[in-house]
Amino acid sequence: MNIMTEKSLEDAVNAEMNRPNEPIKMRGDQVTVHYGDKQALFGVNLDVRQNQVTALIGPSGCGKSTFLRCLNRMNDTIDSARVGGKITLDNEDIYDPKIDVVELRARVGMVFQKPNPFPKSIYENVAYGPRIHGLAKNKAELDEIVEKSLQKAALWNEAKDRLNEPGTGLSGGQQQRLCIARAIAVAPEVILMDEPCSALDPIATAKVEELIDELRENYTIVIVTHSMQQAARVSQRTAMFHLGYLVEEGPTDKMFTNPDDKRTQDYITGRFG
Numbered sequence: 625m626n627i628m629t630e631k632s633l634e635d636a637v638n639a640e641m642n643r644p645n646e647p648i649k650m651r652g653d654q655v656t657v658h659y660g661d662k663q664a665l666f667g668v669n670l671d672v673r674q675n676q677v678t679a680l681i682g683p684s685g686c687g688k689s690t691f692l693r694c695l696n697r698m699n700d701t702i703d704s705a706r707v708g709g710k711i712t713l714d715n716e717d718i719y720d721p722k723i724d725v726v727e728l729r730a731r732v733g734m735v736f737q738k739p740n741p742f743p744k745s746i747y748e749n750v751a752y753g754p755r756i757h758g759l760a761k762n763k764a765e766l767d768e769i770v771e772k773s774l775q776k777a778a779l780w781n782e783a784k785d786r787l788n789e790p791g792t793g794l795s796g797g798q799q800q801r802l803c804i805a806r807a808i809a810v811a812p813e814v815i816l817m818d819e820p821c822s823a824l825d826p827i828a829t830a831k832v833e834e835l836i837d838e839l840r841e842n843y844t845i846v847i848v849t850h851s852m853q854q855a856a857r858v859s860q861r862t863a864m865f866h867l868g869y870l871v872e873e874g875p876t877d878k879m880f881t882n883p884d885d886k887r888t889q890d891y892i893t894g895r896f897g
């Protein structure tokens with residue numbers, strides 16, 4: 625006799641429907657973005673699930689970076705940008721006037737396309753955020769945050785004997801891992817990555833991809849990438865954008881083997897973009 629508990633039944637149904645059990649960490653609801661008169665995003669509905677890597681793919685100019693920047697209000701820094709719709713973090717509206725944007729950007733950190741360490745020492749690059757957010761009571765605690773962050777970013781072994789040397793003296797791949805350590809140092813919950821490997825060689829890229837997979841255990845990650853292989857390697861969910869619309873979203877293996885929309889099929893097989 626096949627005895628199924630309510631929980632295992634729910635798991636089986638979820639698996640059958642390819643529906644993940646992870647809670648929703650961030651949700652975009654009818655998100656629109658205008659730059660002046662030009663509309664860049666049209667009613668995007670997208671859930672970002674906790675402890676998963678969500679990849680945003682699509683041809684150049686389709687709005688991937690624009691959507692990513694909505695998730696920690698980086699578009700606020702662009703004068704012409706207007707964001708509509710609703711975006712939540714743990715069910716809380718991040719565009720609510722009560723929200724402290726500095727605090728939001730600590731919870732939802734960002735790693736950019738080009739590694740951009742401050743022109744300061746490796747130590748200072750990582751210590752800066754925790755210091756301004758008051759995360760360490762004394763030097764010993766700050767030292768510990770710096771060490772742990774560099775360890776989590778898989779850079780400690782290479783950096784521990786040169787903490788006082790400039791961050792800009794590291795290789796490109798090391799600099800990108802330093803930027804990841806800097807994001808981690810303020811204990812974020814979500815890390816946004818905008819083509820984090822596009823300036824890196826294949827070996828440095830492989831290291832960062834491996835790191836992304838490890839980071840997923842403790843963080844929720846959203847990554848914009850032009851590389852289909854990278855999206856397939858690092859993400860659990862993939863969202864396909866085209867001309868400012870979200871075309872479809874789903875488990876990465878399904879999106880790359882059996883997408884519902886012809887535009888996704890065309891894009892992943894290199895027919896456009």
Ligand SMILES: Nc1ncnc2c1ncn2[C@@H]1O[C@H](COP(=O)(O)OP(=O)(O)OP(=O)(O)O)[C@@H](O)[C@H]1O
Binds near residue numbers: 684689
């Ligand atoms: N600061 C800005 N001011 C005006 N228009 C912008 C700005 N940033 C982006 N856009 C426009 O918004 C649209 C979406 O751009 P976005 O950078 O989000 O696309 P993308 O998919 O990330 O592109 P890419 O893959 O080339 O980085 C494009 O038409 C772009 O020209």
